[in-house]
Amino acid sequence: xxxxxxxxxxxxxxxxxxxxxxxxxxxxxxxxxxxxxxxxxxxxxxxxxxxxxxxxxxxxxxxxxxxxxxxxxxxxxxxxxxxxxxxxxxxxxxxxxxxxxxxxxxxxxxxxxxxxxxxxxxxxxxxxxxxxxxxxxxxxxxxxxxxxxxxxxxxxxxxxxxxxxxxxxxxxxxxxxxxxxxxxxxxxxxxxxxxxxxxxxxxxxxxxxxxxxxxxxxxxxxxxx
Amino acid sequence: xxxxxxxxxxxxxxxxxxxxxxxxxxxxxxxxxxxxxxxxxxxxxxxxxxxxxxxxxxxxxxxxxxxxxxxxxxxxxxxxxxxxxxxxxxxxxxxxxxxxxxxxxxxxxxxxxxxxxxxxxxxxxxxxxxxxxxxxxxxxxxxxxxxxxxxxxxxxxxxxxxxxxxxxxxxxxxxxxxxxxxxxxxxxxxxxxxxxxxxxxxxxxxxxxxxxxxxxxxxxxxxxxxxxxxxxxxxxxxxxxxxxxxxxxxxx
Numbered sequence: 001x002x003x004x005x006x007x008x009x010x011x012x013x014x015x016x017x018x019x020x021x022x023x024x025x026x027x028x029x030x031x032x033x034x035x036x037x038x039x040x041x042x043x044x045x046x047x048x049x050x051x052x053x054x055x056x057x058x059x060x061x062x063x064x065x066x067x068x069x070x071x072x073x074x075x076x077x078x079x080x081x082x083x084x085x086x087x088x089x090x091x092x093x094x095x096x097x098x099x100x101x102x103x104x105x106x107x108x109x110x111x112x113x114x115x116x117x118x119x120x121x122x123x124x125x126x127x128x129x130x131x132x133x134x135x136x137x138x139x140x141x142x143x144x145x146x147x148x149x150x151x152x153x154x155x156x157x158x159x160x161x162x163x164x165x166x167x168x169x170x171x172x173x174x175x176x177x178x179x180x181x182x183x184x185x186x187x188x189x190x191x192x193x194x195x196x197x198x199x200x201x202x203x204x205x206x207x208x209x210x211x212x213x214x215x216x217x218x219x220x221x222x223x224x225x
Numbered sequence: 226x227x228x229x230x231x232x233x234x235x236x237x238x239x240x241x242x243x244x245x246x247x248x249x250x251x252x253x254x255x256x257x258x259x260x261x262x263x264x265x266x267x268x269x270x271x272x273x274x275x276x277x278x279x280x281x282x283x284x285x286x287x288x289x290x291x292x293x294x295x296x297x298x299x300x301x302x303x304x305x306x307x308x309x310x311x312x313x314x315x316x317x318x319x320x321x322x323x324x325x326x327x328x329x330x331x332x333x334x335x336x337x338x339x340x341x342x343x344x345x346x347x348x349x350x351x352x353x354x355x356x357x358x359x360x361x362x363x364x365x366x367x368x369x370x371x372x373x374x375x376x377x378x379x380x381x382x383x384x385x386x387x388x389x390x391x392x393x394x395x396x397x398x399x400x401x402x403x404x405x406x407x408x409x410x411x412x413x414x415x416x417x418x419x420x421x422x423x424x425x426x427x428x429x430x431x432x433x434x435x436x437x438x439x440x441x442x443x444x445x446x447x448x449x450x451x452x453x454x455x456x457x458x459x460x461x462x463x464x465x466x467x468x469x470x471x472x473x474x475x476x477x
Contacts, residue, residue, distance in 0.1 A: 119320075121316060121318055121320045122320060122322065124278075124283050124316070124320070125314075125316055125320035125321075125322075125379075126322070126333075127283060127309070128281055128283065128309060128312075128313075128314040128316075128383075129309070129333065129334040129338060129382070129383075129386065130306055130307075130309040130310040130334060130338040130339075130386065131333070131334070131337065131338055132306055135337055135338070139322075139333060139337060140322055143324050144322075144323065144324050147324060223324070
């Protein structure tokens with residue numbers, strides 16, 4: 001297949017470069033997902049607070065991350081830290097911070113919705129059986145909350161993974177940028193390189209996100225009640 | 226059980242409960258002796274449900290005393306955790322745990338709270354399910370059951386703790402009419418077997434047949450009480466008369 005562009009993809013060097021880029025993106029995604037979801041659980045419980053000040057502040061944070069595009073947050077943190085604080089924070093850390101905060105905000109709202117959706121009667125009927133507060137949480141409330149929250153939480157994870165290539169704008173070497181470099185390098189020789197490179201990246205993202213959503217689908221079926 | 230009959234299991238004196246400025250229970254007195262089936266009736270909003278929830282501590286009260294088996298709620302050494310194991314409660318909306326099978330619903334209390342062996346508890350649960358005609362549904366999830374079946378499972382779940390007193394809060398009120406009977410039958414069977422029961426209901430015919438005593442509540446107090454036969458034949462108070470009248474449909 002001379003000049004089909006496919007051989008660009010097969011070059012060991014190119015593949016290695018793509019893999020490194022991919023690793024960088026995934027690293028940011030995985031760290032942010034872990035931090036975001038964990039903090040999001042606590043933040044979600046705060047969102048159920050009846051204290052109006054606590055609720056107001058939490059709500060403000062949630063809306064801020066919902067309304068302002070992630071890219072803008074990346075710029076704000078990246079350039080903001082340099083201008084306001086006078087320090088140059090590396091793109092990697094800026095990315096982790098922004099994606100964690102975003103994940104935390106979205107996860108918190110999911111947790112809030114799930115907790116408030118479990119009727120008070122579930123608490124009462126469990127307490128009436130003589131279960132203490134911790135047992136009610138452990139055997140009745142958390143298992144139901146977990147089942148309810150899994151599908152939207154998995155959806156959130158795939159959304160975060162899909163959005164991480166934005167970190168290219170704050171100088172992180174990631175898979176899309178590497179792909180673009182390879183394409184530009186081969187532009188004259190192989191005009192079709194872009195098709196194969198982007199196709200490859202498409203497949204990689206598909207292969208990451210698809211099993212995750214399949215897994216959540218399976219859980220949903222098993223946990224149906 | 227016969228030997229213990231006549232001993233007071235529940236004693237309530239001057240019970241007061243308010244929500245903000247609204248008075249729900251206004252100095253209520255009530256005694257229930259072992260083996261007795263007491264039916265509580267009264268207009269909606271008169272505090273029947275709140276009374277039941279105060280008895281097992283799901284709601285707190287502001288004044289008055291509740292003695293369960295001779296021990297006063299809130300006194301030193303008293304714990305709701307222990308008291309609730311003596312008091313079974315069945316709710317209007319069944320409130321089975323939707324993520325557990327029928328059997329798991331029933332075993333949660335005996336195994337986790339009373340720390341009984343799973344096998345022994347399961348054998349007993351199965352016998353109880355047999356009694357309410359649901360042994361073949363033990364591995365089903367609540368969503369697979371009809372309302373009447375769910376309510377019978379909820380009764381078994383409460384019974385599995387071997388309670389000394391059972392509270393029923395309008396347990397047939399949200400059931401389709403054709404399912405009311407199967408639940409009332411189970412309750413009648415329990416009453417005849419000598420279970421101590423405090424039953425809030427609007428099923429007057431059931432109250433007449435199944436109860437030893439009828440308590441008529443109005444405005445957070447007990448307005449009248451008496452033997453079921455006497456009460457329904459000729460209520461002493463005007464309020465009770467008016468209340469009972471609302472249950473008879475007349476075309477004029």
